[in-house]
């Protein structure tokens with residue numbers, strides 16, 4: 480199939496779409512997609528039509544949303560259109576606002592009126608909704624990989640829904656999904672990671688993928704089974720990490736910093752010479768994933784250090800960053816470059832070493848970047864000085880170096896913090912902003928945005944450093 484995008488106005492000329500929808504204004508656009516408000520002609524329902532220009536991104540989003548259909552905190556996909564040489568168009572429920580706008584308005588209100596920002600009850604309710612959405616993903620072994628406030632959309636009545644699954648990956652076949660005949664019909668990626676042609680036009684599917692072909696709701700996975708699967712996955716990751724050493728993944732060209740060579744350094748010091756998702760399709764054969772995903776402020780250390788063997792835990796770090804931002808109304812780690820991002824994390828958590836994360840020395844870029852010893856790290860409590868010990872210790876369960884130590888969504892949801900006084904407010908009492916956040920109000924650019932940039936070297940304005948050539952590239956030391 481041709482992966483080149485059709486022109487962005489193509490949506491207005493597609494007979495199968497305009498036969499069913501009246502298309503209004505464009506309401507948003509991202510790196511891979513334009514989104515339009517539209518009205519379904521049959522019943523007047525207002526929907527969002529998301530035209531996706533990137534083939535892989537479309538596959539991922541359709542695949543994930545099909546599996547997650549019916550989860551209350553994930554955006555609903557009513558149907559999608561996709562045929563050869565056309566962009567995929569997803570018909571999504573229309574959501575007016577997002578969590579970035581909630582934080583933006585909370586910050587403005589605090590500036591004008593003073594006070595603490597959101598009440599504890601409001602924060603708890605937002606967190607419960609976010610955790611429930613991510614829990615649905617993780618139960619299906621879907622790692623979102625781009626969790627941030629701008630990808631958490633909000634309905635008029637305050638229901639938060641995870642959106643933008645263009646970077647999501649399904650970590651392995653899940654028995655609930657695999658046993659679903661209906662799902663098989665829509666499955667776009669087979670077990671070997673080979674992609675098949677998408678179906679021509681898929682009508683509304685009445686049967687949720689979480690239902691059997693008989694339409695009966697499947698039994699929810701038990702907590703024990705859930706933890707068993709997560710543990711199994713973690714064990715697999717350890718095995719893979721060991722395999723890494725043998726297969727020399729350390730030197731793989733998919734790591735963002737590892738792609739730099741000494742000659743590139745001369746021309747373009749540290750500007751991210753990297754390969755983006757296109758490489759991931761190749762790496763699928765080895766079960767590797769790209770580290771170049773997500774939005775910098777929410778990206779966990781394992782990705783910043785170039786890991787290609789990571790799991791659901793990347794989302795847990797991002798969750799911690801979102802939680803901290805809800806509490807303080809400021810981003811926790813607002814890095815201005817990728818090195819600055821690592822440096823900010825180091826200043827708060829201390830230096831990354833075997834003591835805090837056994838095995839970290841095997842991360843692809845661990846030996847390439849070193850910082851002077853941080854004698855007294857600020858700690859999460861230093862970043863959020865006015866918050867209770869309970870909330871700080873909960874945050875620490877997410878914002879920690881060792882991915883295996885991060886609390887699962889289920890553990891977070893069961894934490895007493897969320898059920899004790901002050902209780903979470905009802906969803907109907909949550910403030911819903913009238914609009915989405917603007918493009919500048921969310922967070923900085925993604926990895927792929929660098930491709931079109933002239934500057935923003937990772938090292939601009941970063942202070943002194945020692946760069947030493949090595950046989951495989953270079954090392955950078957920040958004294």
Ligand SMILES: Nc1ncnc2c1ncn2[C@@H]1O[C@H](COP(=O)(O)OP(=O)(O)OP(=O)(O)O)[C@@H](O)[C@H]1O
Nearest residue numbers: 507508509510511512514527571572573574643915
């Ligand atoms: N269901 C929806 N209802 C209303 N607006 C939406 C919806 N989905 C997306 N949008 C709007 O369109 C914008 C782009 O959508 P989205 O983030 O999904 O696209 P993307 O290209 O994958 O973005 P990104 O660059 O963040 O990866 C969003 O920021 C939002 O403003």
